[in-house]
Amino acid sequence: MTALPGQSPRRRRPWRRSLIALLVVLVPIIELVVLVWLAKYIGVLLAVLGVVAFCVVGGWLIRREGMRTWRALGEALREGRVPNREIADAALVLIGGALMLFPGYVTGVIGLLLALPFTRPLALMGLEVVVARRLIVAGVGGEVRVRREERRRPGGDDDVVEGEIVEDD
Numbered sequence: 680m681t682a683l684p685g686q687s688p689r690r691r692r693p694w695r696r697s698l699i700a701l702l703v704v705l706v707p708i709i710e711l712v713v714l715v716w717l718a719k720y721i722g723v724l725l726a727v728l729g730v731v732a733f734c735v736v737g738g739w740l741i742r743r744e745g746m747r748t749w750r751a752l753g754e755a756l757r758e759g760r761v762p763n764r765e766i767a768d769a770a771l772v773l774i775g776g777a778l779m780l781f782p783g784y785v786t787g788v789i790g791l792l793l794a795l796p797f798t799r800p801l802a803l804m805g806l807e808v809v810v811a812r813r814l815i816v817a818g819v820g821g822e823v824r825v826r827r828e829e830r831r832r833p834g835g836d837d838d839v840v841e842g843e844i845v846e847d848d
Contacts, residue, residue: 710783717784733787737779740794744772747796764803771802 718726748769755762771793778790792798 706783706786710781710785713784729784730782730787733779733784733791734782737776737787737790737794740779740791741772741776744794744796745769745776748772767803767806768799771799771806775799775802 714726714730717729721729748765752762752765752769755765775790775793775795778786778793781787781790793802
């Protein structure tokens with residue numbers, strides 16, 4: 680991504696790629712360890728049936744909660760409200776249901792916690808904290824001074840404001 684004139688280029692965060700690569704490797708290993716451990720205690724057939732049940736329940740939950748969230752979104756729009764909470768609910772249901780569709784107990788339990796209507800408010804609070812931190816880091820929540828020069832456009836009397844964001848240290 681190239682920076683616009685007068686802006687500094689966006690800093691790269693190589694640790695994010697490393698974290699994603701680590702998760703791609705670790706999550707299946709953790710799921711396999713949990714499955715083998717559980718199969719040792721409850722039996723292989725019940726352990727495998729549990730994984731299949733998580734997938735089936737995940738598909739059903741995505742459909743049920745997705746429809747409920749879609750109706751709430753439509754209702755908020757009809758009332759003329761900004762549907763912030765409804766959009767967040769829809770995102771959590773989608774992520775939770777997708778996690779339940781992955782074969783495994785750990786992702787299934789996390790997905791269930793994100794998708795169930797009575798545990799979703801806790802996940803929403805966590806999501807709000809993450810979003811607020813991102814906004815503060817981006818400078819949206821902080822104080823930003825703007826240095827500007829005003830000049831007139833040739834041939835018109837519209838004011839043009841050129842500016843540069845100056846962050847306080």
